[in-house]
Amino acid sequence: MDKKNRPLIYKNLFLLVGVLLLINPVIIYIVFGKIWLSLLTTLVAVVLTVGVAERKKLRGMFTIWLNFLIVISIFIHSEAVFTSRFPEYIIEDLYKVNHYYYFNRPYLDKTFQDKEYNVRYKTNAQGFRIGSDDDPDVRVQECDWLFIGDSYTQGAQVEYEDLFTSKLFDSFPNKIIVNAGISGMGIIDEYYYYVNEGKLLKPEKIFLQICNFNDFMKVEKRTAGFSDYLMHHSNFARFMLYDLKYANPAELPLGRWTEPFYPDKKSNIDYNIFYREQSEKKKRDLKNFCLYLQKFSKAAAENGSELILFQIPTKEQVHFKYLNEVLSEFDINIEELDMNFPNRWLSKQCKNQEIAYLDLLPDFTSSQAALFYDFDEHLNILGHQQIANSLRKKIEMSPSARAEITMLSKSNAGDRYPVFDIHDSTVFFQSWRDGNMELFSADSTMQSVQRITWNNRDELHSWPSPDGRTIVFTEGDQALNTTKVILMDINGTNRRSITNGIDTFGAIPSFSPDGNWIAYAAWHLRSGNFTNPYIVLQQIHTNEVSIITSDDYEHWRPIFSPDGKTIYYIAKDKDDQFDIYAYSLQSKKRTNLTKSTYDEWDPSVSPDGSTMVYSARQNGNWDLFLLDLQSGVKRRLTDSKGDEWDPTFSPSGKTIYYAATYGLRNGIFKILTSD
Structure with missing residues (x-):
């Protein structure tokens, strides 16, 4: 071996071993489960490291590059250790990230357990919810009725068979009904879901669900950022960042979600749709809501679909017990509230835009049943049945909507x-x-x-x-x-x-x-x-x-x-x-x-x-x-x-x-x- 070249060979060998230790293909394979990705990543890291080290003009970048590799190595090794040694702390990633909205991951089969319910949540290859015994490989190419909404439509608190969309199928068994409800969706997310994915199902009718709980606050276009994609792909990042992005109900006032009611006056002025006083922020939210409702209606019409909007009340609108809790706890004077405002306002917007509208508040208040869970803010089985009953009455006003068809089979x-x-x-x-x-x-x-x-x-x-x-x-x-x-x-x-x-x-x-x-x-x-x-x-x-x-x-x-x-x-x-x-x-x-x-x-x-x-x-x-x-x-x-x-x-x-x-x-x- 030439003595003059020996230091250079040792140097390159040292760099090779160092990079292999930092960007270990075995660790990458454990984390991502793909051989080609682990080999390609390591190869790229080695080539770039040697290339930067050998070029005199780039020597100033070598330290930065080496520190970058160290940071990446720490993260990858942390991910491997966390996933393999601490599986009990892994927070399930239930959604796939799109740029403007989230949607269910395909082939989910999870159990959601709370002190008020225990529900199996299963999705098909498209991310649509299905029954526990259904084949997840069955896909929907087109549908008659597409339901879009937030967690009230998603219904993760009840079994698939008890969803109001499933109950509607019992009454209209020749209709292809798709439930595209996703927790946390607002009207802007729902609009972008429809124009990107929902319209491909060519629905005859689109049922857009709005709830007074939080659909009128923070009406802003949300784009997935680096942290969203990082949390989607990393168990460790999801564990570290989850509590920073999402509040724990145990830390909320009254030990439950109380939106749109807040303990301080400023938040109520900014976000509470029932609060008479309105800030510029609340006015901007209502303006954005109206704008995207118009966009949604136009997109539906362009694709030959009828848009039907139905509005779900909050627990506080239906039961005085829950209203009295927030009034007492947050020191709100009842005179400061207009509990019918969102329903009047939305009815007016739909009338102006010639959108079919159904207000569920009268049916909910006339019901003698408890339609919501006591602790959780969502609908129980009876609540979903009530929505199905209300929607059925509106749909049956059209003579062609119902055929004399009965489903006899008890399962798929x-x-x-x-x-x-x-x-x-x-x-x-x-x-x-x-x-x-x-x-x-x-x-x-x-x-x-x-x-x-x-x-x-x-x-x-x-x-x-x-x-x-x-x-x-x-x-x-x-x-x-x-x-x-x-x-x-x-x-x-x-x-x-x-x-x-x-x-x-x-x-x-x-x-x-x-x-x-x-x-x-x-x-x-x-x-x-x-x-x-x-x-x-x-x-x-x-x-x-x-x-x-x-x-x-x-x-x-x-x-x-x-x-x-x-x-x-x-x-x-x-x-x-x-x-x-x-x-x-x-x-x-x-x-x-x-x-x-x-x-x-x-x-x-x-x-x-x-x-x-x-x-x-x-x-x-x-x-x-x-x-x-x-x-x-x-x-x-x-x-x-x-x-x-x-x-x-x-x-x-x-x-x-x-x-x-x-x-x-x-x-x-x-x-x-x-x-």
Whole structure:
């Protein structure tokens, strides 16, 4: 080694070791969990350190650069130690940071516990709140009604099923309802959420929630700063800075949040919307509120949405007990307050801007129930029910808002393919359980549910025999195209496949009215490839098989007419889309019943044989249609943003049961066939 170069080599080696100790890739990986980031960060630090050290012109910067590395190193090591050794002190980061607002992080599954409630809080891949048993990977592409608001809409103090938005779905089950409430949002945050994200859901109606609690104070555009992003990405920074940014309720007067009431007169003049005296600060807040309400209304109109504003009162407006507490504790004279001012003021602004407005104060004050928690300032279960009741009354003023639809399923478990036993009105259907589809039966209200199958195989498309003794269904993984048609006694015994042969498969069977035949789609595996499915009839007692269609193209979903003389099925003919066909078992003649330019699926015939209901994808989603089998006249039965499938007539023919997905909600529903 050249003696002249030895000091330089030692120097660079020293710098390399020093940087590796300061910016340790192992520590960075522990903190951030990304190998590429840890290696890249260390490499950049090494290159920059050597580069600064070797350039004479930059030697003055070397000390600054070295101190910077030391500070960064201390922070990264502190983060690693805090996260790994003190997990009990980690404050959960529940929100993702956008520039002008926060929103729920996706895939949250937390428990919020307080002395007055214990609630599970779960979100989907988009950050929207969902039920505890719901699939978080299910997304909403469009919605009918979008609810935007602060913590009163978010409702983290009640279970998802008790939110007023969930209660509204119970009354309007064919509407896709999205709850985009986030704690701490004000009208400016809500405006920026809508123009950046909310409008992409293309809502028909936007319900903007305002609460007199704190929506009229500090109405300013808030931008996320360095500390916000730092707290978002660092457990240690969040622990250190949290108490500086957010007050602890235990330190608040009365041991609870009392906004907009304050212990000092100046704060009441500046921020308390009920306080008669107004400072320039309060006037500026009201001016900004009015400005952004106008912006919101304009943005909604430009996107074809109707803006509806509803105003929630505070505890102090509804119950004298809470008002008296702040009056006594903060030494406020009742004459200094106007407890109806925010409602009059907001009503006037909405009238001037032609915005639909609903004041909830009258309904809240007339209620005999306790609608708020005693300690917490938010609504309890009864409060959410009251909001749902009030909103329902306003919405029902529009005749088109409510359809004669009832949701029968009790949970989002993928209930599909309802079929009736015509003798006792038992409904058979499939539902997701224990990681696969299983078969169930229930009464016509789906209150009394009984499980038919228990195993680790998918069982689907059940159809009971006319005598109610057996059931036929599909078994296996549909994605692999290797399903079989299974016949089984209704009690789960005597299970056997009627699609015999290793390379013979079948799906979606149905019984003939006399119970002697089963129709299903069948296909084969030939030379490593599957044939197209074709329709076959199989005699139960002799296993005689009759093929009624070719395999030139796809044929599915065969059903019998009530008199057993006709087979209806769907087929993808030359136009590469599915139509519904009728096949006469007597004349062997085939007729295209729909002849449309879009797919039709899932035919079902009324008990008297006069009408067919089916699902069609006419406008980008699946809706239900009725077809008069004599005249050929079609009538649209549903027109929603959701998807409606698998319709079947009830034994009376007056009701149609069907499966549907409306945004985050799915299951079996029913609708009347008459207008």
